[in-house]
Amino acid sequence: MKDFDDREERVGKLKGLGCARKRVEDARFTQGKGNYVDDVKLPGMLFGDFVRSPYAHARIKSIDATAALELPGVIAVLTAEDLKPLNLHWMPTLAGDKQMVLADGKVLFQGQEVAFVVAEDRYIAADAIELVEVDYEDLPVIVDPFEALTTDVVLREDLDTSEPGAHGPRKHHNHIFLWEEGDKTATEQAIESSEVVAEEMVYYHRTHPCPLETCGCVASMDKVNGKLTLWGTFQAPHVVRTVASLLSGIAEHDIRVISPDIGGGFGNKVGVYPGYVCAIVASIVTGKPVKWIEDRMDNLMATAFARDYWMKGRISATKEGKITGLHCHVTADHGAFDACADPTKFPAGFFHICTGSYDIPVAYVGVDGVYTNKAPGGVAYRCSFRVTEAAYFIERMIEVLAIELNMDAAELRRINFIRADQFPYHSALGWEYDSGDYHTAWDKALAAVDYEGLRKEQAERVEAFKRGETRTLLGIGLTHFTEIVGAGPVKNCDILGMGMFDSCEIRIHPTGSATARLGTISQGQGHATTFGQILASEIGISSDNITIEEGDTDTAPYGLGTYGSRSTPVAGAAAAMAGRKIRAKAQMIAAYLLEVHDGDLEWDIDRFVVKGAPDRFKTMTEIAYAAYNQAIPGLEPGLEAVSYYDPPNMTYPFGAYICVMEIDVDTGEHKIRQFYALDDCGTRINPMVIEGQVHGGLTEALAIAMGQEIAYDDLGNCKTGTLMDFFLPTAVETPHYTTDHTETPSPHHPIGAKGVGESPNVGGVPAFSNAVHDAFRAFGLRQSHMPHDHWRVWKIAHDLGLHG
Amino acid sequence: MIPSAFEYHRPADVASAVKLLAELGDDARVLAGGHSLIPMMKLRMAELEHLVDLQAVAELKAISVEDGTVSLGAMVTQHDLIDSEELFRAAPILRETALQIADPQVRYMGTIGGNVANGDPGNDMPGLMQCLGATYVLEGPEGRREVAARDFYEAAYMTDRADDEILVQVRFAATTGGYAYEKQKRKIGDYATAAAAVLIEAEGGTVTRASIAMTNVSDTPVWSEAAADALTGTTCDDAALQAAVDAMLADIDPQEDNRGPIEFKRHLAGVILQRAIARAFQRA
Structure with a gap:
């Protein structure tokens, strides 16, 4: 003892x-x-700020910086013309495209960087950007990705459609790539010969990671020893060093990149932004340190967005509910430049994890990337590359199939889960799932919330509603998600050629x-x-x-x-x-x-x-x-x-989430009565940190599902450029979460851990969204696009005739 | 998010503030709590040469309830409105409304005077003041004058106040009977998608007097006399509720924005008003 x-x-x-x-x-x-980037203060430091385009698509006829340069304290105003001799007016993107650092002859989205003003402090810079006169000639604006593929309007005049892009041939001047995975013919045959087929368009709207700290950097070129030091909000400092070296020609050992404390990233701080390039150039030109820090509007309007996937799905099954095939075509709105942050070989990230937690014998995915007059980006917002889109897609399709089969959605999932004895499991779209025990997690989750009791209560509520005794409906949002994280094996995952070890x-x-x-x-x-x-x-x-x-x-x-x-x-x-x-x-x-x-x-x-x-x-x-x-x-x-x-495989965390939501049919308001989150992230390193990650991720998921979006009007004006309109939940809007777990270690990871940070965003969004849909299932709702803010939920009820 | 340069003035009394405004002319604006004006300046939608801050004007912070009349100095904060037991006894709808404005941090700074004088249709207090039948006291170079809250608002950000006048006081009669301020917003810190202020007096289950005003469903607050009339003399039955809603709907003119399309806002205004009436009647 x-x-x-x-x-x-x-x-x-x-x-x-x-x-x-x-x-x-x-x-x-x-x-x-x-100690954040904006806390870095160096002697003689200058401040840079951008003149940004008010137009979504316009030709630049002239830029006159005379008045700005006359303002005391203004050091320089950089335009594309100044960057051209250095060949830095354009830069490569992580997705194999290129993007303008400063507007080169035209602008392609509202908020695009047009000129970079360098001044003695940020107050002078803010005054000076008002004094730069830019003469624009507006051009037709394309904000709809479907219209983009048929219109004569050419967005990217710098590209030649007859030349293939980074991911193969381009079929239209606004088309970026078609990326396919799986057996299309076999999938179509399987679906056509199936007893039951459900078809639906599932839209995952454009949103934004919106970290509390915006993006920024301080570039300091020491002309004596030839060394460049770059402090910045970088999620990948080493990659930034390599890119900075390749772009600037400064030897990599002469560049030091420092990411100090970072106030949240969620994917927003993976890419390389024009601000970094301009700050470096300005520091080289002036010989002084140059700081660039975005404000909130800059961050929401111009740095990398997330999602914006139109996912057309077909799923088939036997009458008993065994899934026989899954077909998905995505129209992916990438904005003005393809600045998606994905491993090089995966222009749609790991979207082909979209068979989810289910044993689906045959599947096909095709993704068409499209240019529009919107901000570039396409980052993984607290999810592995495009996994949250995939999870949302399959979890919606399962619900739609359950409606088609007139079957309980929990039971439909159970029938189709990959069984514990099937791991390692090879999916129809090419992944090898390392480990899992979905049935155990699912049964634990259903028991924890008394699922049968909830369904009974829901049925009683529907009857009471029909009798006019209540105006509140009950939704039970189910999700069983499978994540794919830990990119990744160097043999197939790289960023700009750097293996993802x-x-x-x-x-x-x-x-x-x-x-x-x-x-x-x-x-x-x-x-x-x-x-x-x-x-x-x-x-x-x-x-x-x-x-x-x-x-x-x-x-x-x-x-x-x-x-x-x-x-x-x-x-x-x-x-x-x-x-x-x-x-x-x-x-x-x-x-x-x-x-x-x-x-x-x-x-x-x-x-x-x-x-x-x-x-x-x-x-x-x-x-x-x-x-x-x-x-x-x-x-x-x-x-x-x-x-x-160099990991031998990805890891595949999974989880079972259940959201119980009350919906006011007359106002479109919701109240989350219960949220149960079971996560299996393999070996658990620190339960408290896991719980914190789950709480944070679920709150972001709540935001995305229930109100957060980057929206544009027909002229390409961003309608959600401030936190008044861009929904960032506070403690008031955040419900209580109940967390739980099972533990299925990864067999190939040294300690069996799988990763958890992004699971709650991946699984949370469909759980919240499915709860909204489920509340109206009894009245005939099949699909309604997110975000489920008050007026859109009200519209569901209105269109179903629930307002009398 | 940085305003253009401006001169900052901090007078100690109303007379000095009025004098400053007269001297500085169009380039000057009065600063109260700053929660509307400062963001507009940061966005450079308002560019002003001079700010005349009223924080140091002690006389504008007075709260009094005398002979059934409530007087609020313009610099009384939303927090003060919530905090005062005297005000709660005199007009409990004030606290109920103020608690639905933004969040505690904003309410420590935001003032009644700034809220009603700015003319933002999203502000809650203008509608409430119309419901209460309040009087605004304005002071300018020519002295003081009074304007009814129901006559004050002309269009969004356009009011009866002249550029050289300062709104110094809000005054209204203490309330009796039932009250309710019902507001739907997307999140904490947001303006109303629609809000309704309702006062009801009743005797033996019959409405003897009512007052109804709506917020953020037109470019000004909307005091709907017809809606109130529809309730008077009724028992607030379903037919009366519907008549009040129909009358209110004839008076409002909501516009589409990120909070939703017109059809939704009109429907919601009706729902919100019905709920406010029901709650106020229950308390009457």
Whole structure:
């Protein structure tokens, strides 16, 4: 018993895997002591700001900066003409397209960067941008992607339609690519020969990640030593360094990129924006540091949006409800430039995870990318590449099929789940799902909410409504989602040619503490807390004694950054593997100290113990000291390790979410009575951090489903450019969430972890949306597009004749 | 999001403020809580040379209830309205309305005077003041004058106030009977999609007097005398409710915006009014 107590105590002291350790970052954040980009202040620093286009499509006839340059304190006004000699007036996008850094002859979306004013401070810059006179000649505006594919209006005059794009032939001057996966013929045959077919257009509207901190940077070119230092809101600092080197011609070792504290990213801070390029150029030209910080309107109108997928689906089944095939065609609105942030070979990201949690024998997906006069982007907003679109699509199609079959949607899911004994499961669209136990999770979720009781209550409510006793309907929103995260295997995932591995470097210090550096960068995920826990369990040093550093390319090993829930699956794995290298060397040191053979030792929490002689051991603290203070034959001094981890596969977290919603038929208002979220993210590193991630992700999902959108009028004016109209929920709008879990480890990840940050956004949106749809199912609703704000929900009721 | 440069003035009394406005002319505006004007300046939709801040004018912060008359200095904040037990006893609808404006941070700054004088159809207090039959006191170079809230609003941001006048006080009779302020908004911090202020006095289950005003369903607040008349003398039965709603609908003119199309807003205005009447009648 004493041994047991001792072991318990030692495990407790480690604060390793499974510990609800408090976030070490929060001490500074909760005291307002974070260090964000806008906190960087350098001597002589200048400030840059953009003149932006008020038009969505217009030719630029002239730009006159005379008055601006006459304003005291204005240093320079850069236009495309100034960037041309440097060949920086256009830049490559992550998606193989190119985009204007500053408007080159025309503008293609409202808010586009036209000129860059550099001034002594941001107040002068704000005055100066008003003084730059731009003469525009407006052109026909195309905001509808379907119209874009038929109109004579050419948006991208710089492109030649006869030349193939980055992803194959272009069939129209506003067409970007057609990307296909799966067996089209077999799918069409399967659907045509099926007993039941459901068809629906599912639109996932355009929205925006809207991190609390907007995008920005400080570029500082030191003309004496030729080094460029760039602080910025970068989710992938190493990639930014490589891109900056390729674009500027400055050698990569002469560029230092630093991502300081980042106030949320959610995909918005993956891409490279004109502000970064202009700040660098301005710093090179002036020899002074130049800061560029967006305001909220700039961020909402011009930086990367998310979604905007029109998904036309056909799903077929037997009369008993066994799905026989799935067909999907997407019209993807990419805006003015294809600046989508996806691995190079996947122009629609991992959208082909759209068979979801179901065993579907045959499927086909085709995605047409289209140019319109809207802001460019197409980032993964708290989801792995286009996975939330895929999850929404299949979870809506399941509901529509349930209506077609006149079947309970929970039962339809159960009939079609991939069974636990089918993993690793090969999907019809080419993925290998690593592990899962969907039936167990589903049954647990249904039991937790008393699903049968809810359905009974709902039926009674419908009857009461019909009798005129209530004007409130009850919706039960079901979702069983399967995520695909952890991009990814270098063999098929890269960003601008950089394989999507990640890295960790560990240094154990003589007194038994450690510093670890990783290629990722936290934007609020709590890496300094959780990576320390992974390492603690691997190397037997308390996480309180391990410092985690990220985001400085001069010190951290190369990595592809943080997005797509890839940090734990990839960098977390690198940390575990580096930890194992440390432990392997530590074992040799311990063997020398204990005068036994390596093989006679076994690892025990924080020490190596001689097998069969529990009193003979060396702790990691002792081993660390020995590594530095004595010569050990055959071993180099020191205790350090580096691991670059190329994951063999993605990981596939999953979950079962149920939303119970009350809807006021007369006002379109909703009230969320209950939200139950079961997540299975494999091995759980820190339950408290997981819960926090789930709460945050569900709140974003609530926003997206119930009101948040980037909307344009027919002239391409962005109607949602401020937080008055762009819905960002506060504590008042946020319901209570009940979290739960099952734990199905990933078989290929070193510690079995799968990633969780994005699951609640992926699963939450269909849960909220399905609840709205479900409330009206009894009255004949099949499909109504998000966001389900008051007037659109009211419109559902109105169109169904529920207002008498 | 940075305003153009301006001169900042902070007079200590109303007379000095009025004098400043007279001297500075069109280029000056009075600043109360700043929650409408400052955002407009940051967006550069309002560019002003001079701001005359009334924060230091102590006389504008007075609240009094005397002989059944409520007087509110223009610089009384929404928070003050909520906080005052005296006001709650005199006109409980004030607290009910103020609690539905924005959030606590805004309510600590936002003032009754700024809210009613700005002429923003989204503001809640103008409709409430019309419902209460309030009087606004304006002070200018020629001295003081009074205007009925029901005559004050001409169009969005256009009011009877002259550029050189300051709205210094709001005055109305304490209420008796039932009251309700019903507001639907998309989220905290938003203006109303539609809102209704209702006062009802009743005797033996019959309405003896009513007053009804609507917010954000026209380019001004809408005091609907016809809607109130439709209730008077009734027991607030379904037919009376419908008649009041129909009368109100004849008086409003909502426009489409991100909150929804006209058809929705008209329907919602009716629903909101019905609910407000029902609640006020229950309290009468």
